[in-house]
Amino acid sequence: xxxxxxxxxxxxxxxxxxxxxxxxxxxxxxxxxxxxxxxxxxxxxxxxxxxxxxxxxxxxxxxxxxxxxxxxxxxxxxxxxxxxxxxxxxxxxxxxxxxxxxxxxxxxxxxxxxxxxxxxxxxxxxxxxxxxxxxxxxxxxxxxxxxxxxxxxxxxxxxxxxxxxxxxxxxxxxxxxxxxxxxxxxxxxxxxxxxxxxxxxxxxxxxxxxxxxxxxxxxxxxxxxxxxxxxxxxxxxxxxxxxxxxxxxxxxxxxxxxxxxxxxxxxxxxxxxxxxxxxxxxxxxxxxxxxxxxxxxxxxxxxxxxxxxxxxxxxxxxxxxxxxxxxxxxxxxxxxxxxxxxxxxxxxxxxxxxxxxxxxxxxxxxxxxxxxxxxxxxxxxxxxxxxxxxxxxxxxxxxxxxxxxxxxxxx
Amino acid sequence: xxxxxxxxxxxxxxxxxxxxxxxxxxxxxxxxxxxxxxxxxxxxxxxxxxxxxxxxxxxxxxxxxxxxxxxxxxxxxxxxxxxxxxxxxxxxxxxxxxxxxxxxxxxxxxxxxxxxxxxxxxxxxxxxxxxxxxxxxxxxxxxxxxxxxxxxxxxxxxxxxxxxxxxxxxxxxxxxxxxxxxxxx
Amino acid sequence: xxxxxxxxxxxxxxxxxxxxxxxxxxxxxxxxxxxxxxxxxxxxxxxxxxxxxxxxxxxxxxxxxxxxxxxxxxxxxxxxxxxxxxxxxxxxxxxxxxxxxxxxxxxxxxxxxxxxxxxxxxxxxxxxxxxxxxxxxxxxxxxxxxxxxxxxxxxxxxxxxxxxxxxxxxxxxxxxxxxxxxxxxxxxxxxxxxxxxxxxxxxxxxxxxxxxxxxxxxxxxxxxxxxxxxxxxxxxxxxxxxxxxxxxxxxxxxxxxxxxxxxxxxxxxxxxxxxxxxxxxxxxxxxxxxxxxxxxx
Numbered sequence: 078x079x080x081x082x083x084x085x086x087x088x089x090x091x092x093x094x095x096x097x098x099x100x101x102x103x104x105x106x107x108x109x110x111x112x113x114x115x116x117x118x119x120x121x122x123x124x125x126x127x128x129x130x131x132x133x134x135x136x137x138x139x140x141x142x143x144x145x146x147x148x149x150x151x152x153x154x155x156x157x158x159x160x161x162x163x164x165x166x167x168x169x170x171x172x173x174x175x176x177x178x179x180x181x182x183x184x185x186x187x188x189x190x191x192x193x194x195x196x197x198x199x200x201x202x203x204x205x206x207x208x209x210x211x212x213x214x215x216x217x218x219x220x221x222x223x224x225x226x227x228x229x230x231x232x233x234x235x236x237x238x239x240x241x242x243x244x245x246x247x248x249x250x251x252x253x254x255x256x257x258x259x260x261x262x263x264x265x266x267x268x269x270x271x272x273x274x275x276x277x278x279x280x281x282x283x284x285x286x287x288x289x290x291x292x293x294x295x296x297x298x299x300x301x302x303x304x305x306x307x308x309x310x311x312x313x314x315x316x317x318x319x320x321x322x323x324x325x326x327x328x329x330x331x332x333x334x335x336x337x338x339x340x341x342x343x344x345x346x347x348x349x350x351x352x353x354x355x356x357x358x359x360x361x362x363x364x365x366x367x368x369x370x371x372x373x374x375x376x377x378x379x380x381x382x383x384x385x386x387x388x389x390x391x392x393x394x395x396x397x398x399x400x401x402x403x404x405x406x407x408x409x410x411x412x413x414x415x416x417x418x419x420x421x422x423x424x425x426x427x428x429x430x431x432x433x434x435x436x437x438x439x440x441x442x443x444x445x446x447x448x449x450x451x452x453x454x455x456x457x458x459x460x461x462x463x464x465x466x467x468x469x470x471x472x473x474x475x476x477x478x479x480x481x482x483x484x485x486x487x488x
Numbered sequence: 489x490x491x492x493x494x495x496x497x498x499x500x501x502x503x504x505x506x507x508x509x510x511x512x513x514x515x516x517x518x519x520x521x522x523x524x525x526x527x528x529x530x531x532x533x534x535x536x537x538x539x540x541x542x543x544x545x546x547x548x549x550x551x552x553x554x555x556x557x558x559x560x561x562x563x564x565x566x567x568x569x570x571x572x573x574x575x576x577x578x579x580x581x582x583x584x585x586x587x588x589x590x591x592x593x594x595x596x597x598x599x600x601x602x603x604x605x606x607x608x609x610x611x612x613x614x615x616x617x618x619x620x621x622x623x624x625x626x627x628x629x630x631x632x633x634x635x636x637x638x639x640x641x642x643x644x645x646x647x648x649x650x651x652x653x654x655x656x657x658x659x660x661x662x663x664x665x666x667x668x669x670x671x672x673x
Numbered sequence: 674x675x676x677x678x679x680x681x682x683x684x685x686x687x688x689x690x691x692x693x694x695x696x697x698x699x700x701x702x703x704x705x706x707x708x709x710x711x712x713x714x715x716x717x718x719x720x721x722x723x724x725x726x727x728x729x730x731x732x733x734x735x736x737x738x739x740x741x742x743x744x745x746x747x748x749x750x751x752x753x754x755x756x757x758x759x760x761x762x763x764x765x766x767x768x769x770x771x772x773x774x775x776x777x778x779x780x781x782x783x784x785x786x787x788x789x790x791x792x793x794x795x796x797x798x799x800x801x802x803x804x805x806x807x808x809x810x811x812x813x814x815x816x817x818x819x820x821x822x823x824x825x826x827x828x829x830x831x832x833x834x835x836x837x838x839x840x841x842x843x844x845x846x847x848x849x850x851x852x853x854x855x856x857x858x859x860x861x862x863x864x865x866x867x868x869x870x871x872x873x874x875x876x877x878x879x880x881x882x883x884x885x886x887x888x889x890x891x892x893x894x895x896x897x898x899x900x901x902x903x904x905x906x907x908x909x910x911x912x913x914x915x916x917x918x919x920x921x922x923x924x925x926x927x928x929x930x931x932x933x934x935x936x937x938x939x940x941x942x943x944x945x946x947x948x949x950x951x952x953x954x955x956x957x958x959x960x961x962x963x964x965x966x967x968x969x970x
Contacts, residue, residue: 122898124875129647133862193857193899200837200856204709212836212860274958275866351798432785432821432868433802436647606941610928617915637810641763645780653778666767667883
C-alpha cells in the first residue's frame, strides 16, 4: 500500500507542464550555484564574505531575521481558521503552515551558512548555555516550530490520504501550541539582538513588538502572492474572500508597524543622543574623517516609501479589493520589510562599531549566491509540498485502496 | 613548670622569627637598572680629578652635546663639584648615580611617590616575583626630561585589507624582536 | 568551470566541511570528537596538548610547548592604563601579535589604539575615534590616545551569550576561549562592547620561525579557521609562579601599562586604584571590567 503510495507520489511530483519543468530547472540551477559557492566558503573560510570583525553579522543573518518573520506569520491563518472557524481561511491554512515549514528550514540553513565551524554545531547539544544564551533559545524555538508545523501538515495530509477530515481533538493541542510558539520564535529572535547592551540600536524595548508587527505584514503578503500563483498554476482552490481577509489583516499590522517605527524615529531624532548614529547612518549617512558613509541610505528610503504606500493601499477598501493594486502593495510590503527587518536591522547594529569605526558593509558575491541558493531550496520545498498536497486533497493520491476510493470534496 | 614555660616561649619566638624570615625571603626582589651613561664618560673623575672646579654658571665648552632643558637648573644643582662621581641632594648629602631617584624626588615628590609604588614608570620581570624598576633616567634624559616623540609602528589593516599583506618583518625594540606587517601597495 | 573541476571543488568543499586537509585519519577524528576543555581530566588535557604539539611539529618542524596549567590560588588579575602617558606608538599592538602568535595574514590584532582630538567627545560610544591614524611621529600635537583590548569583565556579556559555553571566566579573572569548542557563531562579537573579540575569517598564518613556542591551551597555541579568539592577559606568561608581565606591559616605552594581582593590596594595580582616580570603559553597561584607566597627570 505504502509502496504504491510512494510510487504514485513520485509520479505526481515528476509530472507537470513545461512551466513546471522550467521552474524546477531554474531552482535546480540556483541551488547548484549556491551549493558550489557554499563549498568554496567552507573551504576558504568566511573571508569570502564581506563580513569582518567590525560588522560580524551580515546578509545571512539579515535574511534569517526576515524569514523568521515570514515563518511566524502562519499564525495569521491559524487563528482565524481554527479558533474562529472562518471557513475561507480554514481551506488554505495548510498552505500557510507549509510556508512556515519552508521559512524555518531556510532560517536554519542561513544560520548554518553563517557559522565559522558548522560541523561542530552539535556542541550546542552537549553543553547548551541555557537559559543564558538567547541563541540556544532560538535553536529550541525554531526547531520546535518546524516540528509543530510539520506535524500539523503531515497529520492533515495523512488523514486526507485516507479520505478523512482531520480530528479536531488531535488538531487542538497542535494549534494551541503553535499560536504562542509562533509569537515566541519572533520574540526570541528579537531578544537575541535586543539583549545586547553593547549595541544601542538593538538595545531598545520596542524591537520585539516591531518584529512581530512587521512579521504580520511580510508573512501574509508573501502568502497572498504565493496563493494566487498556486491557484493559477494548479488546481488548488483558494477563494477571493480568504485573500481579502488576509489583506485586511495586513492593513492593521502595517499600521501598527509604522506607528512603532515612527515612535522609534521620533525618540532618536528628537533627543539626538549619541545613540542616534545608527539611525542617522540608515537615513542620511554618517560622516567620519571627511568620508560620507551612506551605502544603506537608498535602501532605507525605498523601504520606508514602500511600507507607507502599501499601508495606504491596504487601508483604502477600493484599492485593496482590486487585485492589481493589492498585489503591488504586497510586493511593496515584501520589499519594505525585507529591507527593514533584514539589512536595515542587522547592519546598523554594527555601525558605528563598539570602538567608533564605520565599515560600509554590502554582501559579497558568495553571500548573494549562497543566499539565493537557500531561497531556491525554500521554493523547491514549497513547490514539492504543494505538489504532494493537491493530489491528496483531490483524492488522486491516496492511501485508500483504489476500489474503496470515493472523491472527497476538494478543499 | 617554669622550664616548660621557657621552652614554650622560646619555641614560640623561634616560630615567629622563622615566619618573619620566610616572609622576607618571599618578598619580590626589587632591582633597578643602571643609568645609561654615554660610553667612556664614567667615572667623571677620570677627567675632572685633575681639573679645578669652576662653580660659575656658564656655557660649557665641553659636553656640548648636552642641551640643558630642565627648568632653571644647571649642572652643579645635581652633580657634585667636589666629588664628580656622585650627585648631591640640596642639603649636600652625596648620592650615587644608581640612587639618583632621590635627587629627582626632591622636586618631583608626587612622581617619586608614584614611582616607588609602581604607578609611575616602568617595571619589567615578574609580576609576582623579581622585578626590575626602570630608573628615572632610563626613560627621561635628565638634562632634557621631556619625552621625545616616537615613530609609530604600522597602521592596522582596515576591514577590506586584512588579506592584503605581503609579509612580516622584524623590528628590534629594547632587545625584543617584534613582527610588524608589510602591506601590499 | 569544467565538470571535472566542479566535482573536485565540491569534493574539497565537502571535505573542508568536516575536516582540515593534511591530517591523518586518527588525528582527524580525535580533533572532531575532542572533548570540552573544562570536562577533561588533567591526564586528558596533557594528552591533547601532546597531540597538538605533535601536529604542529609535523606540520612545521618546529617544537612548541602547550601548557594546560590552572589558575593560581589567591590571584585575580587586574590591569591599569595611564591615559596621561600613552603616546599611541602601537608597540603594544605588535608585542602582543608576536607574543600571542596572532595571524599575520589575515591580520589579527588584540589591541586597538584609538586616537582622539583634544576636547572631542570620546568616552561612551567612542564615535570620534581614529584607529587608522598615520603620523611620522607620535604623540601628534593636540591628540591623545586610548588603547582598548579585552577588559576581562566580571560580568562578561560574551560569556553570557555563547551558546556552547565555549568561552568562560577563569577563577583568576581571565576570560578564555576553548577554540575547539567554539562553533564560530560570533554572537560574542556582537555582545562585546569593547571590540575585543576577533574572528579567524581564514586559516591564520604565522611563519613557523616567528612562532612563540611558549604557549598555553587557552591562549597562544596554534589557531585555525573559523573560531573566535581574544586577549588573555598573556596567560602563558602571567599564569606562572613567578609569572612574567604581559608582553604589552613590558614593551610600553612610557610605562603606561600596569599589571598585577587585585587581591594583593601592594600590587601596582591595587596601588593605582588606591591612589589614583580610575574609571572603567563604558561603565554604564555594568560589565565591571578588571581593566582600569586612569590619569596620572
